[in-house]
Amino acid sequence: MQRTRIKICGLTRPEDVAAAVAAGADALGFVFYEKSPRFVTAARAATLMAAVPPFVTTVGLFVNATPQEMAAVTHVAPVSQLQFHGDESPEHCAALAQIANRPFLRAFRVRPDTRPVELLEYENQYRAASPLFSGLLLDTFVDAYGGAGKVFDWSLIPKEIAPRVVLSGGLSVQNATDAVVRVRPYAVDISSGVEQQKGIKDAHKIAAFTQAVRAADATPESEFTNERST
Numbered sequence: 001m002q003r004t005r006i007k008i009c010g011l012t013r014p015e016d017v018a019a020a021v022a023a024g025a026d027a028l029g030f031v032f033y034e035k036s037p038r039f040v041t042a043a044r045a046a047t048l049m050a051a052v053p054p055f056v057t058t059v060g061l062f063v064n065a066t067p068q069e070m071a072a073v074t075h076v077a078p079v080s081q082l083q084f085h086g087d088e089s090p091e092h093c094a095a096l097a098q099i100a101n102r103p104f105l106r107a108f109r110v111r112p113d114t115r116p117v118e119l120l121e122y123e124n125q126y127r128a129a130s131p132l133f134s135g136l137l138l139d140t141f142v143d144a145y146g147g148a149g150k151v152f153d154w155s156l157i158p159k160e161i162a163p164r165v166v167l168s169g170g171l172s173v174q175n176a177t178d179a180v181v182r183v184r185p186y187a188v189d190i191s192s193g194v195e196q197q198k199g200i201k202d203a204h205k206i207a208a209f210t211q212a213v214r215a216a217d218a219t220p221e222s223e224f225t226n227e228r229s230t
């Protein structure tokens with residue numbers, strides 16, 4: 001049986017970290033992008049991460065960070081993985097990951113006119129640029145970079161990369177089961193869909209989301225159902 005990994009992103013409070021851990025999250029995301037309503041300082045993140053038990057991954061999310069910013073954050077906050085969610089080139093990601101000496105996820109922000117082959121090419125470019133590339137995260141294109149609660153057309157995801165991508169963008173308690181059954185991604189990532197308000201998580205929604213993902217995992221794996229209808 002598949003076990004889809006679950007990342008809860010944009011944590012800012014100890015009680016939200018505790019709720020995500022209690023619900024069985026595999027990864028917890030901390031946003032180091034000052035324009036985000038979920039921004040945390042490196043010192044705040046370090047305090048929050050002190051309560052994270054072993055074997056739960058801590059992910060630091062960055063948008064167009066400079067080498068100095070990367071070094072300053074990772075010197076203080078013990079993130080185990082990076083997530084680049086801005087306009088970073090393959091070379092920029094490689095350099096930042098090398099400074100931090102951590103593996104990284106690269107977000108691709110899918111537009112309605114994205115061609116499935118672009119996702120494959122993008123993944124190849126980032127993989128070729130650095131041995132620290134650990135995978136592609138798919139989000140919806142929005143002007144504000146992310147955390148907007150908008151879904152993209154999942155049928156744009158090529159069948160061959162679905163089992164290794166992190167699916168995000170507008171996931172919620174309501175659509176989680178459908179998303180996992182249709183796409184069968186490696187992992188799902190959610191932020192605004194489990195919030196009471198921006199930056200403040202809802203423990204009940206976190207629990208319901210993880211249950212919805214596990215319900216999807218328990219459904220028999222049929223043929224890939226995420227084909228384009230057009």
Ligand SMILES: O=C(O)c1ccccc1N[C@@H]1O[C@H](COP(=O)(O)O)[C@@H](O)[C@H]1O
Nearest residue numbers: 009036146147148149168169170191192
């Ligand atoms: O969460 C944020 O504030 C954020 C800011 C800048 C870039 C990315 C951000 N979050 C990431 O966005 C996606 C989708 O979030 P949502 O579930 O649609 O709210 C997710 O990967 C977050 O990690």
